[in-house]
Amino acid sequence: MTVTTIDTSAPVERASKREWIGLAVLALPTLLLALDMSVLYLALPHLAADLQPSSTQLLWITDIYGFMVAGFLVTMGTLGDRIGRRKLLMTGAVAFAAASVLAAYSTSAEMLIATRTVLGIAGATLMPSTLGLISNMFKDPKQRGVAIAVWMSCFMGGTALGPAIGGVLLEAFWWGSVFLLGVPVMALLLATGPVLLPEHRNPQPGRIDLASVALSLGTILPAIYGLKELAKDGVTTTAVGALIVGAVVGVAFVRRQLRLADPLVDLRLFRNRRFSSALGLFSVGGFAMGGIFLFVSQYLQLVEGLSPLQAGLWLVPPSVAMIGGTMFGPALSQRLGTGWVIGGGMGLAAVGLALMTQVAATGGLGLIVAGLMVATVGLGPGAALGVDIVVGSAPPERASSAASVAETSGEFGIALGIATLGSLGTAIYRSDLTVPEGTPAELATAAQDSLSGAAVAAAHLPGDVAGPLIEAAREAFMTGLNTVAGIGAAAMFVFAVVGVTLFRRFQPPAPAPETPDVTDAEPEPVAA
Numbered sequence: 127m128t129v130t131t132i133d134t135s136a137p138v139e140r141a142s143k144r145e146w147i148g149l150a151v152l153a154l155p156t157l158l159l160a161l162d163m164s165v166l167y168l169a170l171p172h173l174a175a176d177l178q179p180s181s182t183q184l185l186w187i188t189d190i191y192g193f194m195v196a197g198f199l200v201t202m203g204t205l206g207d208r209i210g211r212r213k214l215l216m217t218g219a220v221a222f223a224a225a226s227v228l229a230a231y232s233t234s235a236e237m238l239i240a241t242r243t244v245l246g247i248a249g250a251t252l253m254p255s256t257l258g259l260i261s262n263m264f265k266d267p268k269q270r271g272v273a274i275a276v277w278m279s280c281f282m283g284g285t286a287l288g289p290a291i292g293g294v295l296l297e298a299f300w301w302g303s304v305f306l307l308g309v310p311v312m313a314l315l316l317a318t319g320p321v322l323l324p325e326h327r328n329p330q331p332g333r334i335d336l337a338s339v340a341l342s343l344g345t346i347l348p349a350i351y352g353l354k355e356l357a358k359d360g361v362t363t364t365a366v367g368a369l370i371v372g373a374v375v376g377v378a379f380v381r382r383q384l385r386l387a388d389p390l391v392d393l394r395l396f397r398n399r400r401f402s403s404a405l406g407l408f409s410v411g412g413f414a415m416g417g418i419f420l421f422v423s424q425y426l427q428l429v430e431g432l433s434p435l436q437a438g439l440w441l442v443p444p445s446v447a448m449i450g451g452t453m454f455g456p457a458l459s460q461r462l463g464t465g466w467v468i469g470g471g472m473g474l475a476a477v478g479l480a481l482m483t484q485v486a487a488t489g490g491l492g493l494i495v496a497g498l499m500v501a502t503v504g505l506g507p508g509a510a511l512g513v514d515i516v517v518g519s520a521p522p523e524r525a526s527s528a529a530s531v532a533e534t535s536g537e538f539g540i541a542l543g544i545a546t547l548g549s550l551g552t553a554i555y556r557s558d559l560t561v562p563e564g565t566p567a568e569l570a571t572a573a574q575d576s577l578s579g580a581a582v583a584a585a586h587l588p589g590d591v592a593g594p595l596i597e598a599a600r601e602a603f604m605t606g607l608n609t610v611a612g613i614g615a616a617a618m619f620v621f622a623v624v625g626v627t628l629f630r631r632f633q634p635p636a637p638a639p640e641t642p643d644v645t646d647a648e649p650e651p652v653a654a
Contacts, residue, residue, distance in 0.1 A: 148322040157281070158252075159195075160288065166187075169296060183235040191246040192350075196250075197246075197343050200342045200531065203254035205251075205334065206251070212324070212326070219319075221248035222245060223316075226245065227306070230302030230304075253533050254526040254533065258326065270514060272456050274456075274510055275453050279453055290442065293435035334390070335389070338390035349368070352365045352366070352368030360553075395524075398519050404513075404516050405535045410617065411509060412536045412540040413540070413542050413543035414618055415501070415614075416541065417544055420548050420551075423437060425490075428577045448502035449506065451506025452506035452507060455471075465626045469623065470504075470622070471507045472504060476504075476622060482497040482498070483608045483615065485607065485608065487601050515629075547614070552606065555602045555603050577599050581596065
């Protein structure tokens with residue numbers, strides 16, 4: 127028997143022009159996925175007038191896409207590792223384009239819900255496939271960090287451009303045009319992908335465990351649904367029941383993964399302290415910003431009185447600022463160290479959120495946009511570096527699976543932030559609001575429910591009552607926003623310290639071998 131060791135000093139293959147052009151191709155579905163998440167909200171009044179959905183159907187039209195993306199990320203990430211990431215990406219592109227056309231020409235609310243369901247499942251193939259391909263195309267850690275920063279910037283750019291593009295399309299065309307954005311993008315991907323993108327798959331893929339797929343869906347979908355219900359209606363039997371179901375099924379999912387020789391999710395990756403820490407910090411960023419964006423979007427429309435398109439345009443500068451921070455993250459990491467960039471960025475985000483605690487009900491538009499810009503600039507580098515750490519910690523044959531875990535943790539962080547901080551802000555609003563005398567009981571109840579309810583109630587009241595009511599409602603809402611921003615700032619400050627502590631000695635890892643040790647220990651000799 128001979129003993130060999132893993133050679134970590136071998137030169138790393140650097141990406142060529144083909145890989146960088148391929149990165150541009152991979153950016154297309156990422157940009158589209160973000161656009162499809164944000165562009166629908168402007169179209170809701172138009173499609174509601176045409177299809178006349180019930181209130182429940184309207185909620186499912188908006189939510190089902192996100193549910194399916196979150197629910198199928200883990201499954202699609204693992205499937206891409208097994209059948210080939212390019213193959214899954216091309217298959218998803220065909221399904222996404224076809225579902226986009228059907229959604230655009232839907233003739234009923236039921237048809238639109240069904241097509242949005244297919245869009246979500248197809249969308250779940252895109253992100254883990256693209257990240258998995260990036261990890262294999264860019265083996266040099268420095269180049270991979272830049273490529274992931276570009277990838278994440280495209281996702282953020284799609285989120286920022288969604289309202290503006292949607293507004294332009296709705297000015298000129300019908301509501302279905304917002305869905306047709308996906309068709310030319312996917313056509314271009316299908317035409318160029320086979321030429322520019324290499325195929326990568328696990329050389330020993332094993333079989334997909336269908337029971338694990340069912341358990342993963344039974345964990346994620348009820349949990350996301352429960353968090354959304356918690357944010358919308360507070361603590362209810364439905365919300366708590368969904369969360370309990372998700373937790374119980376989640377325990378069964380984990381136990382099954384530990385027993386399987388070829389699990390859907392390799393839980394051994396969580397032994398890597400940096401892998402787990404990066405997921406945690408990624409979730410914390412999503413938690414804070416998910417709750418803040420919920421309040422900022424309401425502030426822009428219900429306090430400042432902006433239209434949805436105007437509100438979307440005011441959110442473009444913070445998104446652009448986040449893109450800039452994301453793009454500079456890898457370079458700053460090489461110069462200052464990963465820990466200081468992640469921790470310092472979260473500290474800067476804390477400053478931005480602290481600024482938002484000073485926003486008043488009048489004249490606060492500039493300050494809230496400035497605070498949001500500072501916060502997003504700070505979060506950008508850590509988001510890109512966190513994803514790079516997660517993907518780089520996994521062996522190449524499980525890159526898509528690791529990417530899907532990162533994206534799912536981000537989805538949970540955002541949903542948890544919206545539910546927790548949203549519920550807290552709503553509770554503060556209700557306790558702080560004093561309804562003026564002379565307000566009818568049914569209108570007072572509506573005003574106590576939310577700021578939008580107060581605006582509706584004010585429209586049915588005489589001016590001498592409506593004015594004081596809406597003023598009191600805005601003041602109560604701002605108390606909630608300021609409090610939520612303060613909690614977010616405190617959380618960011620704490621995790622800034624945690625980020626520096628965990629990652630201050632971290633250096634970008636060399637490309638992982640096919641069967642690496644996923645702990646933080648040095649590679650051990652292996653038998654040849």
